[in-house]
Amino acid sequence: QVQLQESGPGLVKPSETLSLTCTVSGGSVSSGTYYWSWIRQPPGKGLEWIGYIYYSGSTNYNPSLKSRVTISVDTSKNQFSLKLSSVTAADTAVYYCARSYIVATINVWGKGTTVTVSS
Amino acid sequence: DIQMTQSPSSLSASVGDRVTITCRASQSISSYLNWYQQKPGKAPKLLISDASSLQSGVPSRFSGSGSGADSTLTISSLQPEDFATYYCQQSYSTPYTFGQGTKLEIK
Numbered sequence: 419q420v421q422l423q424e425s426g427p428g429l430v431k432p433s434e435t436l437s438l439t440c441t442v443s444g445g446s447v448s449s450g451t452y453y454w455s456w457i458r459q460p461p462g463k464g465l466e467w468i469g470y471i472y473y474s475g476s477t478n479y480n481p482s483l484k485s486r487v488t489i490s491v492d493t494s495k496n497q498f499s500l501k502l503s504s505v506t507a508a509d510t511a512v513y514y515c516a517r518s519y520i521v522a523t524i525n526v527w528g529k530g531t532t533v534t535v536s537s
Numbered sequence: 538d539i540q541m542t543q544s545p546s547s548l549s550a551s552v553g554d555r556v557t558i559t560c561r562a563s564q565s566i567s568s569y570l571n572w573y574q575q576k577p578g579k580a581p582k583l584l585i586s587d588a589s590s591l592q593s594g595v596p597s598r599f600s601g602s603g604s605g606a607d608s609t610l611t612i613s614s615l616q617p618e619d620f621a622t623y624y625c626q627q628s629y630s631t632p633y634t635f636g637q638g639t640k641l642e643i644k
Contacts, residue, residue: 464624464635464636464637464638465573465581465624465626465635465638466635467626467632467633467634467635478631480631480632481538481632482632514580514581516580520586520628521628521633522571522626522628522631522633523571523583523586523587523628524571524573524581524583524626525583525586525592527580527581527582528580529579529580530580
């Protein structure tokens with residue numbers, strides 16, 4: 419059974435770049451069946467789709483974040499990653515990595531990792 | 538962006554009650570509508586995809602219906618483990634937006 423695990427710093431300074439990695443176990447990021455996604459949830463608020471990457475490297479980002487987001491995949495490590503630049507306090511959230519099929523239907527989620535943006 | 542609006546935002550109900558949550562899109566999304574359940578401190582869980590397809594392992598008391606702009610999630614007989622927050626999500630077009638959530642609380 420596929421499992422996803424987020425990792426990365428829990429505290430990022432304003433204006434710096436948030437970097438998270440998702441390690442996939444029990445499955446392969448090279449599978450052509452799935453899309454590998456990032457979603458976030460600010461404290462006490464709802465869910466926001468950040469974007470996805472396909473094993474081929476093609477990506478699709480939320481336009482509201484597109485200028486600051488990069489999602490990449492490392493098939494040799496069976497991981498995919500999120501970079502969000504020029505962060506502010508508004509980027510404080512729980513960040514989830516996830517596997518979706520049919521592009522946006524998310525059927526496997528990581529446990530989530532809390533990232534706080536503060537000096 | 539397609540806006541997703543859920544109603545109600547919160548709901549108090551008792552074990553055994555039948556509950557319906559509505560999700561309205563700002564435009565037609567056909568049946569490209571998913572429902573998720575989220576418990577405190579946990580990741581969301583996919584309950585229903587494509588408006589009415591129950592995911593494997595999800596109890597049959599959950600059902601979904603709708604097409605176009607309006608969809609509903611129904612829980613036929615609430616169980617204690619169903620008290621959670623429920624989100625709809627459109628998978629029709631990017632960005633794949635979520636509703637604001639419906640918090641289902643014990644009466």
